[in-house]
Structures are given as structure tokens and as C-alpha cells.
Amino acid sequence: MPVDAAPIAAIATAPGRGGIGVVRASGKQLAGLIGALFPGVTLKPRHASYLPFTQADGSLIDQGIVLWFQGPHSYTGEDVLELQGHGGPVVLQMLLQRVLEAGAEFGLRLAEPGEFTRRAYLNDKLDLAQAEAVADLIDASTEAAAKSASQSLSGAFSQAIHTLVEQVIHLRMLVEATLDFPEEEIDFLEKSDARGQLSAIIGALEHVFAQAAQGALLREGLNVVLVGQPNVGKSSLLNALAGADVAIVTPIAGTTRDKVSETIQIEGIPLNIIDTAGIRRPEEASDQVERIGIERTWAEVAKADVILHLLDADHGPTRADDDIAAAFPQGVPLVRVWNKIDLSGHKPAVDQDAAATHIYLSAHEHIGIDLLRAELLRIAGWQQTGESLYLARERHLIALRSARKHLDHAAAHAAQNDQSLDLFAEELRLAQVQLSSITGAFSADDLLGEIFSRFCIGK
CATH class of the missing domain: 3.30.1360.120 (Probable tRNA modification gtpase trme; domain 1)
Incomplete structure (x- = not known):
């Protein structure tokens, strides 16, 4: 270049x-x-x-x-x-x-x-994965993210990818050698245990992907939006999760006029908690400022990774609560948080139905907050392991998924015995290209420009 x-x-x-x-x-x-x-x-x-x-x-x-x-x-x-x-x-x-x-x-x-x-x-x-880890280490927002970025910077992630590439190359060598000498008339797939080798490669790739996907959570975190009617306890819940008074709490409805954001961490995962203006009908809003705040609330909901819909456990659900829930985007994880159980007499609990998870807690008394934290971890797909994680990026996960797809196609061709060895070899080659793109062995100039343009000057 x-x-x-x-x-x-x-x-x-x-x-x-x-x-x-x-x-x-x-x-x-x-x-x-x-x-x-x-x-x-x-x-x-x-x-x-x-x-x-x-x-x-x-x-x-x-x-x-x-x-x-x-x-x-x-x-x-x-x-x-x-x-x-x-x-x-x-x-x-x-x-x-x-x-x-x-x-x-x-x-x-x-x-x-x-x-x-x-x-x-x-x-x-x-290599390219290590270079990206430099920026990730600088930008790490939690201790766990910094440790995982250091793992990638040391070359641990790259070595895992190199090992996968070497295994794919070894299998490709056997397949293409057989294609070059068809007159040998040997049952390649059986004698070389090609299916067994391919299965082992797929298993190793799944293990690397699991570590990378967990690490990606440490880098990206989740955007968690608190939504509900005015005075239902959204700001109190934000303060309870943050462990500090970051939002103003008063008995006056509509205190929060604009979003209030706070980044917290649970098990090292950064969570961007966004407290929003209480939602009520436009004609009920006290002034233009509150109406703008409600519009911004829905803008945040559209970008949410998780929606926490707060309801008043003491008064029960209302038609306004149903109207709010009906407007939520489809496919976004939803947690219905029944707040104020210190007034309603409910016990802290977690219930699930087909539409959402229901959590009963008291933000004011800090009762049941751990249940909500555990549910957020579950939604994030977090699993506590003793293994070191790689602070992967979305492009790494895309490449790993694509490599897995090509290996699955190779397995399908392997099921046809030696009749599709040429297609078997091609799928292995495509899988190798995807894996090698992670470390930069195959990278377009525009990708490099995009990656390095996000660094700070002087690094």
C-alpha cells in the first residue's frame, strides 16, 4: 500500500x-x-x-x-x-x-x-488486533476492560487466531494435495480424519468466539434506558444503581426534564444508565420544556439495548403504563421494574413471562437492586469464567462468525465424502481469509484508514 x-x-x-x-x-x-x-x-x-x-x-x-x-x-x-x-x-x-x-x-x-x-x-x-488493543487500553472504562485490552495487546488474542489459521492451513494442505493427485484413489476424508480435524477446528473457534464475545461486552457495554410515568422512581433507581446522588429526586412530577446519564459497572461490564423525562400525554405536560424532554425520552428508547419500564407497585398498572409499553420498539429486551414495594407490601422477586421480565424492588430503600443487576448481566449474556477475555471489536466478531459459516459449509461438503473436495477446499480458504483479516494479514487500505483514524494524535 x-x-x-x-x-x-x-x-x-x-x-x-x-x-x-x-x-x-x-x-x-x-x-x-x-x-x-x-x-x-x-x-x-x-x-x-x-x-x-x-x-x-x-x-x-x-x-x-x-x-x-x-x-x-x-x-x-x-x-x-x-x-x-x-x-x-x-x-x-x-x-x-x-x-x-x-x-x-x-x-x-x-x-x-x-x-x-x-x-x-x-x-x-x-499486528492489527494488537494495534486496536492499544486504543482500547487507552479508552478502557473499567478495570476488567483494561485487563482484557492488555491481554489482546500482549498478543494472546492474536496467538489464538494464528493457531486457528494454522489448523485450517494444515487441513487445506491435505485437501489440495489430494486434489493435485487424484490418481491415488484414496479415501482422503477417512484416512486423514478430515472430518475429525474440521470438528476440532470448529470447537476451537467456538471457544475463541465465546471469549471474544464476552470481551466485546467489556468494551461496548450496554445502553440501559429508564422509562416510565413521572414520579415513578426513575431517578431514585438511577441513584441506587450508581451508588450516588447523580439525579435530583423530589416528589414533584416532571423534575427530570432532560436525560441524565451515568456509567456504572457490574462485574466489569460498563452500563450506560440513562434516566429520562417522565412520559405523559402532551396535553398534560406542564410546559414546552417538558414536552421536548418527552420527545428526547423516545429518542433514547429508540437507541436502547435494554429498556427498564418502571411502574408503581403500590398503585398497580395504569392505562398510561400500557400506552407507554405499546410504543416500545420490538426486539429490544424489556424489564418491567415494579418499584416502591416498601409501600405495596410485595417481596423482592423476579418473574418472567413471554413478553418481559418482572422485577419487584424498592429504589428508595435499596431493596431488590441486586436482582436487577443480575438480570442486566443475564441480558448482556455475561458468564463468570476464570479465563482471560479478549477485548474484541465488532469486526472481530463478524469475522469469527463468517469463518464459522464457511467451516459449517465445509462440513456439509465433507458429508458427501470425496465427491466435493474442491468445494471443501474453497470453504476452508474462505474461512482462513476471514480469520486472517482479524490480525491484518488480509486487510483493505480503507479498513486500516478507518481503524487508525479513531486513535488520538500522538499515538
Whole structure:
């Protein structure tokens, strides 16, 4: 693929103020840049040097640590220069500008988002799954997600995929060798135990998919929307789930006018809990602001992964509750939460029918909240295992599902004995292509552009 090999530079630390800030440069040869920035200084690779950072006229910008990593022993596989100074935004911008000026004659330019990691991928320092794990580790919202991202970054996910690919290649080799020598007239499927090998590959793929699907939950989480009439206890439930007073609770109907969001975690899974304006008929809304809030409530419902429909257990269901439920989108998991059991006399419980799960609790008294947490985990498909998970992305799951489909087709052809060996071999090839796309062995340029454009600048 065409790649701009010009040296690049950027601020590598997050925006804002901090004790330390880093400006990073990477390129095939940075000796000229080092000489321009630090004339007369010899830097030792992988050793820290404390030096002044100066303008071209010798005036001082800052003082800090300089690190030089000589390629290919660096993050990008190229020469990498890091200037670590104080983390003020002004001083870092001055330092970056100085680096760009000093490297202008060598073609140094500002890095694009994710370009350092993209070069690490192109220089075989990371495969594509590991490169994505870099961004996932930075963006991890829970401890469990960070641990799983570290697993993928270490290469554990990639190794599992490589093992599957090697098994598919081995079976392909046997099939295609038989196709090349048909005169041997051997029962290939029986003598090579091709069906047994294929079955073992499918079993291994299912295991990897299960770990990846669980890991995807850690990355994506669920959008959980609280819906119901005014004053039914939505804000109280949000506070109970969050363990803090993040929403205003009053006996006045219609207190919540706009959505209130809070991200919590249950067993490491991030849940984006969204408290919405209470729903009532437009003519009952107190003013235009409340009517807009109700419109936004339905907008959030349309995007929900789970709907929590709150009802008043003390008063029982009303026609308005039925009207609300009738407007819910089809196919979205629905939990009917019967709140205020401290007033109704109900016991905390979970009941299920064909349409929804019913949970009886008291948000105000924090009774039955664990039942709701357990139900949210069940809906998410979470299973507690002692195994490490891979922080997979949706594209990984799509590739794994597609590979499984091709392996299933291969199994169908295998059932016809040796009459469909050519189709058997083709399905194995297609499965291999899908698996290899996860680590980047087969990846289109537009996919790479999409992946790395989502990284922060400087990474």
C-alpha cells in the first residue's frame, strides 16, 4: 500500500496541564533532527539524557529528559525521539513547533491520528488486533476492560487466531494435495480424519468466539434506558444503581426534564444508565420544556439495548403504563421494574413471562437492586469464567462468525465424502481469509484508514 514515509512528530500526552508532557518524533533517520535540536550532543540509544530545550536562537523553552530509540528497536520500528518536559499546553506547543521547524529540511511533518501505531503495524511491530488493543487500553472504562485490552495487546488474542489459521492451513494442505493427485484413489476424508480435524477446528473457534464475545461486552457495554410515568422512581433507581446522588429526586412530577446519564459497572461490564423525562400525554405536560424532554425520552428508547419500564407497585398498572409499553420498539429486551414495594407490601422477586421480565424492588430503600443487576448481566449474556477475555471489536466478531459459516459449509461438503473436495477446499480458504483479516494479514487500505483514524494524535 502507498505509505508516506516522511518523519512525523506530535504531542504524545493528553491535552491539558500535567506534571510531564511528551513530544514524540518518528522516522527512518532522525540523526539530522537530533543534530539540529541538540548540536554537539551525542545521544546514547535507550538512555535518558537531561538537556535544555532551546529555540533556534538559543533561548530556553524548557529543560527535560531526551530519549532516543534507534530503529528497529522502538515502538514504531523506526528511529523514535521523545522529549519529556513539563506538561503545560503552551510550553508543549512551543516545543512541538521547535521540533517541526528543526526537522523541516528533513521533511518532518505533524503526525495524523494513530499514525505512530499505524507505522508500528506496517513495520511488523504489532499486528492489527494488537494495534486496536492499544486504543482500547487507552479508552478502557473499567478495570476488567483494561485487563482484557492488555491481554489482546500482549498478543494472546492474536496467538489464538494464528493457531486457528494454522489448523485450517494444515487441513487445506491435505485437501489440495489430494486434489493435485487424484490418481491415488484414496479415501482422503477417512484416512486423514478430515472430518475429525474440521470438528476440532470448529470447537476451537467456538471457544475463541465465546471469549471474544464476552470481551466485546467489556468494551461496548450496554445502553440501559429508564422509562416510565413521572414520579415513578426513575431517578431514585438511577441513584441506587450508581451508588450516588447523580439525579435530583423530589416528589414533584416532571423534575427530570432532560436525560441524565451515568456509567456504572457490574462485574466489569460498563452500563450506560440513562434516566429520562417522565412520559405523559402532551396535553398534560406542564410546559414546552417538558414536552421536548418527552420527545428526547423516545429518542433514547429508540437507541436502547435494554429498556427498564418502571411502574408503581403500590398503585398497580395504569392505562398510561400500557400506552407507554405499546410504543416500545420490538426486539429490544424489556424489564418491567415494579418499584416502591416498601409501600405495596410485595417481596423482592423476579418473574418472567413471554413478553418481559418482572422485577419487584424498592429504589428508595435499596431493596431488590441486586436482582436487577443480575438480570442486566443475564441480558448482556455475561458468564463468570476464570479465563482471560479478549477485548474484541465488532469486526472481530463478524469475522469469527463468517469463518464459522464457511467451516459449517465445509462440513456439509465433507458429508458427501470425496465427491466435493474442491468445494471443501474453497470453504476452508474462505474461512482462513476471514480469520486472517482479524490480525491484518488480509486487510483493505480503507479498513486500516478507518481503524487508525479513531486513535488520538500522538499515538
